Amino acid sequence: MSTEIQGSSLFAITDNVRRRNLAEKRFRAYGLSAIAVGIIALIVLLSSVLSNGSGAFMQTYVTLQVELPADKLDKQGNRNVEEMKSVSTFGYTPLIRAAVVARADQLGWGMPDGMTPKDMGAIISKEAAAQLRRFVLANPDVVGMTVTLEMLANGRVDGYMKGRVDREIAALDGNVSPQQLDLVDLLVEGGNLEKRFNFAFLTSPDASGQRPEAAGLGVAILGSLYMMMIVLVLALPIGVAASIYLEEFAPTNKWTDLIEVNISNLAAVPSIVFGILGLAIFINFGGMPQSAPIVGGLVLTLMTLPTIIIATRASLKSVPPSIRDAALGVGASKMQSVFHHVLPLAAPGILTGTIIGLAQALGETAPLLLIGMVAFVKEFPAAPPEGFFDPASALPVQVYNWTQRADAGFVERASGAIIVLLVFLIIMNAVAVMLRRRFERRW
Amino acid sequence: MTFLKLTASVLAVAAASSTAAHAREQIQVAGSSTVLPYAAIVAEAFGENFDFPTPVVESGGSSAGLKKFCEGVGEGTIDVANASRAIKDREVAACAENGVTDIVEVRIGYDGIVFASDIAGNSFEFQPRDWYLALSEQVVVDGELVANPYTMWNEVNPDLPEQEIQAFIPGTKHGTREVFEDKVILAGCEATGDYDTYLAAAEGDTDKARGKAAEKACISLRTDGRTVDIDGDYTETLARIISTPHSIGVFGLAFYENNTSILQVAPMGGVVPSTETIATGEYPVSRPLYFYIKGAHVGVIPGLKEYAEFFVSDEIAGPDGPLAEYGLVSDPELADIQAAVAAAGVSN
Numbered sequence: 001m002s003t004e005i006q007g008s009s010l011f012a013i014t015d016n017v018r019r020r021n022l023a024e025k026r027f028r029a030y031g032l033s034a035i036a037v038g039i040i041a042l043i044v045l046l047s048s049v050l051s052n053g054s055g056a057f058m059q060t061y062v063t064l065q066v067e068l069p070a071d072k073l074d075k076q077g078n079r080n081v082e083e084m085k086s087v088s089t090f091g092y093t094p095l096i097r098a099a100v101v102a103r104a105d106q107l108g109w110g111m112p113d114g115m116t117p118k119d120m121g122a123i124i125s126k127e128a129a130a131q132l133r134r135f136v137l138a139n140p141d142v143v144g145m146t147v148t149l150e151m152l153a154n155g156r157v158d159g160y161m162k163g164r165v166d167r168e169i170a171a172l173d174g175n176v177s178p179q180q181l182d183l184v185d186l187l188v189e190g191g192n193l194e195k196r197f198n199f200a201f202l203t204s205p206d207a208s209g210q211r212p213e214a215a216g217l218g219v220a221i222l223g224s225l226y227m228m229m230i231v232l233v234l235a236l237p238i239g240v241a242a243s244i245y246l247e248e249f250a251p252t253n254k255w256t257d258l259i260e261v262n263i264s265n266l267a268a269v270p271s272i273v274f275g276i277l278g279l280a281i282f283i284n285f286g287g288m289p290q291s292a293p294i295v296g297g298l299v300l301t302l303m304t305l306p307t308i309i310i311a312t313r314a315s316l317k318s319v320p321p322s323i324r325d326a327a328l329g330v331g332a333s334k335m336q337s338v339f340h341h342v343l344p345l346a347a348p349g350i351l352t353g354t355i356i357g358l359a360q361a362l363g364e365t366a367p368l369l370l371i372g373m374v375a376f377v378k379e380f381p382a383a384p385p386e387g388f389f390d391p392a393s394a395l396p397v398q399v400y401n402w403t404q405r406a407d408a409g410f411v412e413r414a415s416g417a418i419i420v421l422l423v424f425l426i427i428m429n430a431v432a433v434m435l436r437r438r439f440e441r442r443w
Numbered sequence: 444m445t446f447l448k449l450t451a452s453v454l455a456v457a458a459a460s461s462t463a464a465h466a467r468e469q470i471q472v473a474g475s476s477t478v479l480p481y482a483a484i485v486a487e488a489f490g491e492n493f494d495f496p497t498p499v500v501e502s503g504g505s506s507a508g509l510k511k512f513c514e515g516v517g518e519g520t521i522d523v524a525n526a527s528r529a530i531k532d533r534e535v536a537a538c539a540e541n542g543v544t545d546i547v548e549v550r551i552g553y554d555g556i557v558f559a560s561d562i563a564g565n566s567f568e569f570q571p572r573d574w575y576l577a578l579s580e581q582v583v584v585d586g587e588l589v590a591n592p593y594t595m596w597n598e599v600n601p602d603l604p605e606q607e608i609q610a611f612i613p614g615t616k617h618g619t620r621e622v623f624e625d626k627v628i629l630a631g632c633e634a635t636g637d638y639d640t641y642l643a644a645a646e647g648d649t650d651k652a653r654g655k656a657a658e659k660a661c662i663s664l665r666t667d668g669r670t671v672d673i674d675g676d677y678t679e680t681l682a683r684i685i686s687t688p689h690s691i692g693v694f695g696l697a698f699y700e701n702n703t704s705i706l707q708v709a710p711m712g713g714v715v716p717s718t719e720t721i722a723t724g725e726y727p728v729s730r731p732l733y734f735y736i737k738g739a740h741v742g743v744i745p746g747l748k749e750y751a752e753f754f755v756s757d758e759i760a761g762p763d764g765p766l767a768e769y770g771l772v773s774d775p776e777l778a779d780i781q782a783a784v785a786a787a788g789v790s791n
Contacts, residue, residue, distance in 0.1 A: 088492045090758045126765070130491040165704075172562065173704040208483040209701075210769055287519050290471060291499055372473070376483040378490055378497035379469060391469060391499040404502075404676045406480065406701040 049418050056416025059198035059213065060153040060161045062124055062187065066099040068136060070144040079140040089129040092136075096128050096151070097121030104183060107190045115179045123180050123187075125152035127207065127214035153193065155212040155409035157184050161195050164408070201416060205378045206393065206401070212409025215402070217417055219377050223293050223392030224362060224424075226384060230297025231304055231361050236354055238301075239308030240343075246309075247316040248338050267306035274303045275367030283371060290372035291391035293381065299371060300361040307360065311353020315346040348439035355432040359425050365396040373397050395421045467518045470498035470750055474508025474525030475618060476676060477554055477695055478732050481766050482525050485754045488765070493753070495746030498523075505618050509735070513538035516739045522747050524735045527554065527618035545738025547787040549751060550780055551760055553772035555696035555721040556622055556728045559706040561688050565604035567709035571727070573600045575631025577608045578670045580663045583637045588644065591665045609690040611683045612664075614674035622730045623693055624662040627711075630727070632661035681706070696721070697770025718762075721772040729772065738787065751784050 013021075070077060072091065074084050100120045128151035135149070136142060152158075156176035159165035167178045187193040204216030250256045278299035282288045288295050319342045327337035368374065374397050381390035393401070395417065402414035472482055479502045490497025501508075505526040512524035513534060530548065538546060558569060576599040581588050596603040613619040632638045641657035664670050673680045677698040684692045684706070691709070696716055699706055708716060712727050720726040734754070741748050753759060755777060760766050762773040774780060 085494075088758070089488060130488075133491065169704040174700050175703075208487040209480040210484055210765060211487075283519070289467065289519070290521070291501070372501055374501065374503075375473075376479070376486060376500040378487055379499075391471075404476070404678055406677065406698045408702065 049415050049422070052412060053415025053417075053419045055162045055164070055412045056201055056419075057198050058162065058195050059200065060158040060193060060195045061150050062153050062193050063148060063150045064096075064099040064103055064124075064192060065146050066095055066132065066149045067102075067146045068095065068143050073136060074140070074143050079143065081137055081140050084137060084140060084143075087133070089133050092129040092132045093121065093126075096124050096132065099149075100124060100183075103190065103192060104186065107186050109183065109186055112179045112182075115177070119177065119180060120183060122176075123154050123157050123184060125154050125211055125213050127152050127211050152213045153184075155407060157181075157193075158195075158213050159409060160184060161193075164412070201413075202420070205380060206376060206398065207378070208376070209405050209407055209410075212405070212407045212413060215410070215413050217395065217398060217420060219380055220393040220395045220398035220417070221420070222381060222387075223296070223373070223377075224395045226293035226381065226388055226392060227297040227300055227394060228358055228362060229384065230294060230388065231301050231358060232354070234297070234301045235304045235308050235357065239305050239354075240312055240350060242305075243309050243312035243316060244338060244343070247313050248342070249334070263306050263309055267310060270366070271303055271364050272366040272370070274299050275370035277302065278367060279370045289389055289391070291375050291377065292389050293392050293394075294388040295371045296368055296373055296394060297388070299367045300364060303364065303367065304357040304361045307357040308350075308354050311357070312346070312350045315349025315353070316342060318349065319345045345441060348435050348441075352432045352436045355428050355435070359428040359432075362424060362428070363396055363421065365394075365400055368394055368397050374401060376401075395424070468745060469496040470523065470744055470747055471501075471521040472498050472523040472525060472734075473501040473503055473511050473521045474523075474734070475505040475527040475732070476502045477505075477527040477618065478525035478551070478734065480697065480769060481551065481732070481771055482734070482754075484765050484769060485750075485759055488759065489746075489750055489753050493746060493749060495749065498746075498750060500525075504616060506616075509534050510537075512735060512737065513541055513543050515541040516543055516737065518744075520737070522737050522740045522744050523750070526733045526735065527730065528621065529731070529733060530735060543737060543739070547736040547738055547751070547784070549734050549736065549755060549784055550731050550774055551734060551754060551771065552732055552766065552774045553721055553729045554732050554770075555716045555718075555726060555772060556619055556626075556730070557694050557696050557699050557716045558691055558709045558711060559684075559694050559699050560691045560709065561684055562705055562707045564688055564707075565606050566707060567596070567603060567691065568713070569603075569709050569711050570600070570634070571627045571631035571712065572634040573603065573631070574610075574627045575629075575635060575637070575661070576600075578610060578612075578628065578664045579632070579637075579661070580665045581660070583635070583640045586640075588640060591667075591669075594669070606689050608669045609687060610670045611673050611680045611687075611690060611692040612670055613680075613693055614672040616674060618730070619693065619695065620672075622728065626728045628662045628664070629658060637661070695770070696772070700770045718767060718770070718772045722762075722775060731774075732771070736787065741787065748784075748787070751787070752781070755780050755784055757781075 072095070073087055076083055097117055097120065100123065101117050104120060131151060132149060153161070154176070156165050156170070156173065157180070160170070160181055165173070165176065167181055170176045170178045170181055184193060201216050202221065203218045204214065205219045206216070207214040246256060246259065278295055282295045282298055283290060323341050323345065324337050327341045328334070332340065373392070373394055375391065375393065377391050377393045379391070381387035381392045399414050399417045399421065402410040402417065472486070479500060482500045486498040486500050489495070505528055508524040509526060509530060511521050514520050530546070535546070538544070558567070560567065573596070576582055577593055577596065579591055582591050584592065593599050594608060595605055596608055597605045612623060632641070638657055638661055641660040642653060645653040645656035645660070647653040647656055671683070673683065677694050680692040680694060681702065684690050694706070696718070699708055714720050714726045716726045721729045736747065736751050757777065758764055760771070760773060760777060764773070767773045
């Protein structure tokens with residue numbers, strides 16, 4: 001053996017070296033392929049979400065002249081809004097139908113066999129009647145006039161404009177017929193129908209299964225925002241205070257050890273457990289309302305606290321003891337040394353941990369299932385603090401809700417909502433990375 | 444120090460506001476996922492046409508909804524439970540225990556259960572006995588009970604296409620499963636005469652016990668993967684059908700009607716399911732849908748009675764209303780139901 005080593009040279013590769021080099025090459029290949037698999041999965045996920053969901057950000061609108069006959073909408077003729085309310089949305093649907101028929105006639109539409117005015121009116125969203133009623137009740141003076149109204153097109157018509165529905169599908173589909181698509185083509189030629197960016201997707205509330213075209217994320221975004229506010233206001237101070245005490249003041253004994261173990265343990269508890277806890281404590285025992293952001297916020301606070309405490313303690317630990325010693329040396333009290341010197345230096349790390357905890361809470365669905373937030377909520381919650389107690393939805397919950405709906409239009413909406421959620425998460429994580437890059441100090 | 448003060452005051456405000464009484468203005472509804480789309484349509488229209496806020500509609504299943512409904516009386520509990528089956532005596536008792544005694548049952552119409560497959564695949568025309576023979580755990584062959592030997596649809600019925608048996612049926616937590624077992628599997632079991640074989644083999648002291656055992660034997664399904672329970676929604680069944688082309692799924696009529704471009708429906712007992720054939724009772728597989736109102740909340744939660752009346756009004760639940768358009772089979776006795784709802788909670 002020894003003679004072999006003596007006789008070897010750095011330039012002559014022995015079997016042993018070759019084996020080791022090969023092992024390293026293999027290891028690198030493993031690493032590369034692991035990363036490649038990850039990237040491929042990400043690309044597949046993103047491209048499927050983007051191709052399904054980008055359609056949600058465009059929407060087809062129909063602009064028509066709608067006649068508002070006084071004898072239908074205001075029988076007393078005194079423009080009294082309270083009395084005009086007796087005309088329900090079902091009373092407004094025929095007006096919209098008439099508007100479609102009138103415009104089609106102008107454009108020279110020959111009614112095909114088997115098609116009724118009702119079928120023609122069906123190319124407009126059911127939301128339009130509600131929109132028209134709201135408009136008339138807000139402006140009672142327009143009764144008796146003809147107004148130009150921009151309305152949503154029916155979900156299937158919207159699908160046709162986006163290429164999701166074609167004549168072959170329409171022939172089989174019970175909710176749309178090829179004749180209706182002919183009418184749509186005519187209205188496109190007549191300049192009444194156009195597709196454009198859909199701000200309403202971000203601002204309008206959810207809609208029922210018959211109106212995928214009108215469904216939006218407004219309530220969900222607001223609900224998520226409220227919950228994040230609650231989490232931030234509660235989890236950050238509690239988490240930071242707890243960490244400072246544990247890290248800087250608490251004696252090391254079996255009690256603090258126990259607490260430490262528990263905190264690490266809680267960070268790994270499945271989130272659904274927090275939902276069960278929230279249902280039992282906040283709703284059943286505390287008597288808080290169902291489906292409210294306050295309960296969601298409290299549950300997510302409990303879930304986020306361990307994350308924040310662990311991150312905060314890590315960043316407090318990374319502040320060198322010399323800083324504390326120097327502060328104490330010039331006569332600062334223990335508390336002064338912490339609040340004047342240690343905490344500011346640890347702040348970037350604390351903020352990063354908090355933002356990552358918030359991002360995690362934003363995407364959480366399971367605990368919200370149990371506290372009644374998976375619901376059809378159409379009404380916007382009021383401004384805080386009362387709004388914290390009003391029913392609301394949340395972004396991930398809205399995705400879950402929409403994937404369960406029967407109409408194919410909601411698949412597009414759900415993917416669109418995923419895109420919105422991803423954008424929020426990317427922004428939050430980018431801010432966390434930026435803060436860390438900018439303010440982090442290394443010793 | 445200001446940081447600490449701020450924290451303390453924020454906590455104080457949060458604590459104070461959470462204890463403050465917060466009067467509930469909107470109606471809270473929970474229950475069956477089958478009724479959910481209809482309830483959402485009604486809630487939306489209700490919010491548009493009345494000055495009351497739009498009700499909040501939660502899903503979660505009939506049993507879960509009724510359980511929540513029976514938790515008690517007061518603002519912290521829900522006002523309406525949706526159910527795809529009638530309330531059980533056990534649940535009425537549980538309700539009464541918690542002080543929920545005034546329960547108003549409202550039948551909103553009927554839901555058809557349909558058998559559908561990929562539109563590009565073979566067409567089927569079923570009898571209940573075909574489903575029993577295809578899915579049952581044991582069948583009678585030459586007078587002997589044997590483990591289900593069939594693997595192809597044309598083996599159970601020569602008129603059916605030559606296709607592997609592969610079915611996706613609702614899981615046991617769904618109300619739909621009960622109807623499927625009752626109206627299809629059990630009906631098929633009786634039609635083939637296998638029921639009598641089971642009855643002869645059944646053990647029990649009374650005729651009733653033996654009958655129960657025979658029924659249970661009829662509806663126990665094979666576990667070799669030819670039939671798969673779907674615990675999720677119909678969207679999941681649809682996804683499985685698309686990924687397994689030669690398969691047949693069990694859907695609600697409303698779901699099928701929203702997806703006629705990808706699914707073809709199979710007639711059952713020679714009748715094609717539609718709102719008309721279900722309303723007349725010709726199509727055999729259907730069930731009533733209900734919602735339950737907490738009588739004690741009428742007059743307390745604003746708009747509750749108006750919501751119930753609006754739900755069963757002709758323009759909503761009638762044959763030309765939006766619910767029928769979505770796939771609900773309108774109740775032929777709607778006028779009686781309207782009268783019952785109008786009378787509900789009058790004493791309060």
